[in-house]
Amino acid sequence: MKIGILGTGNIGKTLVRELAKAGRDIKIANSRGPESIETEIVASGARPVTAEEAMRDVDVIILSIPFAKHSDIKSLLTDVPTDTVVIDTANYYPIRDNKIDAIEAGQVESLWVAEELRRPIAKAWNAVGARAFSELGKPPGSPDRLAIPVAADRDIDRDVAMRLVDETGFDPFDAGSLADSWRQQPGSPVYCTSLKREQMATVLASAEKERLSKRRDLVSQIVQERFGMAQLSNSDADFLTKLNRIVYM
Ligand SMILES: NC(=O)c1ccc[n+]([C@@H]2O[C@H](COP(=O)([O-])OP(=O)(O)OC[C@H]3O[C@@H](n4cnc5c(N)ncnc54)[C@H](OP(=O)(O)O)[C@@H]3O)[C@@H](O)[C@H]2O)c1
Numbered sequence: 001m002k003i004g005i006l007g008t009g010n011i012g013k014t015l016v017r018e019l020a021k022a023g024r025d026i027k028i029a030n031s032r033g034p035e036s037i038e039t040e041i042v043a044s045g046a047r048p049v050t051a052e053e054a055m056r057d058v059d060v061i062i063l064s065i066p067f068a069k070h071s072d073i074k075s076l077l078t079d080v081p082t083d084t085v086v087i088d089t090a091n092y093y094p095i096r097d098n099k100i101d102a103i104e105a106g107q108v109e110s111l112w113v114a115e116e117l118r119r120p121i122a123k124a125w126n127a128v129g130a131r132a133f134s135e136l137g138k139p140p141g142s143p144d145r146l147a148i149p150v151a152a153d154r155d156i157d158r159d160v161a162m163r164l165v166d167e168t169g170f171d172p173f174d175a176g177s178l179a180d181s182w183r184q185q186p187g188s189p190v191y192c193t194s195l196k197r198e199q200m201a202t203v204l205a206s207a208e209k210e211r212l213s214k215r216r217d218l219v220s221q222i223v224q225e226r227f228g229m230a231q232l233s234n235s236d237a238d239f240l241t242k243l244n245r246i247v248y249m
Pocket of ligand 1: 069090126
């Protein structure tokens with residue numbers, strides 16, 4: 001399986017590390033060109049390329065870029081075949097991404113991305129904090145292995161995303177369609193709360209859509225007040241899990 005990863009930040013770099021460890025053939029790109037990608041990321045065995053090249057001749061594309069940047073990269077996907085699996089990790093934070101009217105009006109985030117890219121996607125790795133993702137992965141069958149929800153509309157997208165989530169050290173959990181994926185958005189009870197697979201179904205079902213954005217903004221404010229804006233995307237795993245459980249569950 002050949003994989004192109006766009007975005008080598010907090011989440012992207014762990015994706016590269018874990019999927020390279022699993023033996024995947026990976027190309028990686030960011031917005032600034034291959035020479036700007038850190039040597040420790042390249043050392044994992046992935047090939048740094050331009051963003052255009054990362055989208056070409058691959059079976060799977062993983063997008064791990066800030067939410068609003070999908071509008072900037074959509075032209076890169078125009079010629080990508082429809083059967084190529086595109087997996088998106090993005091979350092909408094108005095404090096960081098600027099307001100998007102459709103989402104403020106209630107559109108599900110993954111449906112906005114699919115509409116923007118004009119193609120099916122899977123949503124995965126969005127509901128795990130960057131530090132937890134980097135530090136808490138475990139081999140399959142480990143008793144304390146955490147789970148990550150996966151949403152998609154096509155079987156191929158769901159199957160591939162679930163297989164790759166497993167390879168990154170987490171139990172994949174089928175969370176349903178993209179229309180249902182608001183249940184794994186920021187502010188939801190499964191969002192970065194470090195749950196195990198057997199807890200997922202009940203906790204996903206307990207989500208209340210109208211409360212998500214208010215709760216998301218509360219947590220953002222607390223993290224900012226304590227650690228500053230920079231830590232919004234890279235908070236201590238234990239602190240974030242505790243805080244999110246109090247506010248989101
Ligand atoms: N941080 C978390 O805890 C977390 C958890 C789950 C999901 N997510 C979501 O996953 C996504 C990535 O998060 P992150 O924290 O990894 O972000 P990040 O650290 O800010 O990294 C973003 C990456 O996207 C690249 N990028 C931005 N614009 C681009 C463009 N136009 N073309 C190509 N590459 C572009 C950046 O490259 P340059 O540096 O070259 O611009 C960078 O490598 C976000 O949507 C976030 O909400 C984050």
